[in-house]
Amino acid sequence: MKKIFNILIVSVLLLSACTLTVPALFGVSIVKVEYQDLENLAVYLRNAGDGYTVKIGDTALDCSFDQDDQDLLVCIGGGFEPGEDLVIKFFDDENGDKPLAELTFVAPDYPAELQDTDDDGVPNAEDLCPTDSRKSAPGVCGCGLPDTDSDGDGTPNCEDAYPEDPTKTKSEPSEDEETEKDTDEDGTPDSQDQCSEDPEKTEPGECGCGTPDADGDEDGIVDCNDRCxxxxxEDKIGDPCDKDEDNDGVFDGADQCPYDPFKFKAGYCGCGKPETDTDKDGTPDCKDLCPENPEKIKPGESGCDDECSVDTDEDGTPDCEDCCPEDENKIKPGYCGCGEPETNSDEDKYPDCIDECDFDSDKKHPGFCGCGEPETDTDGDGKPDCVDECPFNPEKIEPGLCGCGCPETDGCTEPDGDGDLICDCWDECPTEEGIPIYYGCPGPI
Structure with missing residues (x-):
């Protein structure tokens, strides 16, 4: 005999994913409704009998309790947005297309991790500019301003005083500003101050900018030029401080070598050593390790003679001094060795031969994320974002069963508030200890 039921319409307002308290219909109770992503809702149903089919909206898949007598059925419906009506229809196997009952809900708000304020396709939790639909990261100019570089000079318009001129980026001071500039703050503008960085002088005088023209003994000779x-x-005849210890005709005050009668300047070799250049190669003997060979100033492998004349790679450096005698481009092995150029494609500190990321200037080794991918660790938990499934939660690197925003309670893979080993997300009595066959409730007394 065909079953006949009155159509029941129930309206329920959902503000977020939660456990519902509604009358069970035909042995079927609704556990919770939640967004799977920005479009799809999941409705969790628990069955106390068989022979019923549930449909979520017009685009949802049919869900039947006749399949393997499953206790918990998850029905997914697509194309929903917060605030829209969500209709759940119940059918029995004998009633064809006519629903036995309908439940009408207002689709819940997106959970925090899925909300996208600027509607740019990047959830707020991952969007560093959640109110700027053009950007998901601040860039150079910050959120709300595009990083446009109109003149292509590498400086975005927000920092470029000349956004249409690729040859200029910074404003030059106006002629009036330059005229009024007073670097040393002495009251005289730089345009009239010959000592613009010396607040005590506006002209060099005898001692120059930075040195005062003081005359401590008041003899008319400023201290910077006065040996005493x-x-x-006073008598202007000779200088009472002048002596000539080496009797070379140059007073000691002007003699860099006051005890060397042959020199009054130190030269290359210093006082007490002659500036002799035996081989006349322009390098004095005191600095020339081959003072009798005008072709060499260092011995090389063959010494100071001319036997070291072979230059196999014709690079201008003889083999005896060339650590890469068969490589015309190198005289030292460098990092890469002879025969291997020191090419540095990404212009960092490491040549390609030892750079595992030779096209990534920020990395030498791939690390966790690989070349071209930064090792950013947003939540500072020691796992970079590229391998951290919960990059904004320092306590988790995987969502687990509870999700990135919820801890995995000890003793249960999900929170279990009443300790009855039935996790709260499936427990219809989450604050009372119960048994599985009554869905976590104590059962009849």
């Missing part, structure tokens, strides 16, 4: 700045040079 504390003894007055």
């Amino acid at each position: 700045p504390s003894i007055a040079y």
